Amino acid sequence: MIKQERHVLVIFPHPDDEAFGVSGTISTYREMGIPVTYACLTLGEMGRNFGNPPFANRETLPQIRKQELLKAAEAMGIDDLRMMGLRDKTVEFEDDEKMVKLVADLIEETQPSLVISFYPNLSVHPDHDATARAVVRAVRRMPESDRPTLYTIAFAHNTKEVLGEPDIIHHVEGAAKKKLATMNAHASQTVWMMKDMEKRLADQDPEALKWLHYERFYTYRWDRDFE
Amino acid sequence: MEPVQPAHLQELIDSFANKDVYIHLETTNGSYASHFKEGFFNAGAFIRNVVVKYELGKVAGESPHRIGLKLPYGWVYAQGITHYTLDEHGRLLMAGLDPEGKLAVSLEISETPFTY
Numbered sequence: 001m002i003k004q005e006r007h008v009l010v011i012f013p014h015p016d017d018e019a020f021g022v023s024g025t026i027s028t029y030r031e032m033g034i035p036v037t038y039a040c041l042t043l044g045e046m047g048r049n050f051g052n053p054p055f056a057n058r059e060t061l062p063q064i065r066k067q068e069l070l071k072a073a074e075a076m077g078i079d080d081l082r083m084m085g086l087r088d089k090t091v092e093f094e095d096d097e098k099m100v101k102l103v104a105d106l107i108e109e110t111q112p113s114l115v116i117s118f119y120p121n122l123s124v125h126p127d128h129d130a131t132a133r134a135v136v137r138a139v140r141r142m143p144e145s146d147r148p149t150l151y152t153i154a155f156a157h158n159t160k161e162v163l164g165e166p167d168i169i170h171h172v173e174g175a176a177k178k179k180l181a182t183m184n185a186h187a188s189q190t191v192w193m194m195k196d197m198e199k200r201l202a203d204q205d206p207e208a209l210k211w212l213h214y215e216r217f218y219t220y221r222w223d224r225d226f227e
Numbered sequence: 228m229e230p231v232q233p234a235h236l237q238e239l240i241d242s243f244a245n246k247d248v249y250i251h252l253e254t255t256n257g258s259y260a261s262h263f264k265e266g267f268f269n270a271g272a273f274i275r276n277v278v279v280k281y282e283l284g285k286v287a288g289e290s291p292h293r294i295g296l297k298l299p300y301g302w303v304y305a306q307g308i309t310h311y312t313l314d315e316h317g318r319l320l321m322a323g324l325d326p327e328g329k330l331a332v333s334l335e336i337s338e339t340p341f342t343y
Binding site for chain 2: 046048049050051052053054057058059060062085087089124125126127156157192
């Protein structure tokens with residue numbers, strides 16, 4: 001059961017961060033008629049997949065990934081996509097207050113009932129963790145009664161030890177086609193993974209089907225704040 | 228980008244010598260390296276849009292090549308360069324790609340600043 005929302009604000013640092021574990025949820029919200037704003041902080045400028053023979057170089061990659069992001073947004077039915085202009089791998093080095101303000105401004109403008117991002121310090125990539133810290137801090141500064149719900153993703157190896165099992169499980173089988181289309185939209189990042197994934201899905205591999213049909217989140221708990 | 232032709236790359240490097248040029252230099256194992264391989268010591272470095280003027284630049288070794296730039300008071304070098312291109316903005320882009328096409332090192336030289 002996916003709860004009704006007024007407006008959903010999704011904040012991730014890289015094009016494709018939304019694809020793997022949230023695109024089914026986003027697509028479902030859009031089908032329910034719920035507005036979704038996706039703020040993507042960078043264009044994944046420092047990605048490493050250039051192919052062999054290479055299809056891109058360090059300077060052309062951002063434009064390729066921007067086009068992929070636009071295509072992914074279209075696949076999910078997102079009509080409010082924000083590209084925030086930061087550089088991949090530098091988010092943690094930005095001024096912390098500037099980052100909090102970036103998030104606070106997005107919240108102020110879109111008045112979300114739900115924010116979706118990473119969980120601080122359990123999200124492996126330094127940009128993920130930096131984004132998550134800014135999101136948590138921005139929401140924490142709001143009066144308790146005004147705070148949107150915060151759904152977070154965490155995938156560090158020690159996640160279960162720290163957070164236990166996710167409390168929110170979305171059944172998104174109905175959005176499977178859109179989820180696959182979103183994954184495929186980010187071709188420069190996913191083409192290798194998707195070749196394998198499509199074979200596993202064709203073979204009815206239970207883990208692959210579980211990935212496609214279910215998305216999991218930890219509701220951020222203010223009584224167990226990360227800092 | 229194409230596989231390095233050392234003589235051609237050497238000509239291109241020579242063409243940027245003794246000029247103020249913007250440098251992009253990075254090495255990387257990828258941000259997930261120690262996630263996928265526990266205990267992996269992940270290290271890298273990144274500079275972008277630092278201006279230098281080199282008096283001598285060399286392509287050395289068999290592929291993957293080493294590129295060294297001698298500055299009046301120092302050095303820039305990159306190891307593992309496999310591919311290069313002179314792009315439509317006249318920038319010399321060099322990269323070291325592993326067999327799967329993942330970038331491990333990049334050295335770029337331009338007379339105009341790179342984007343942010």
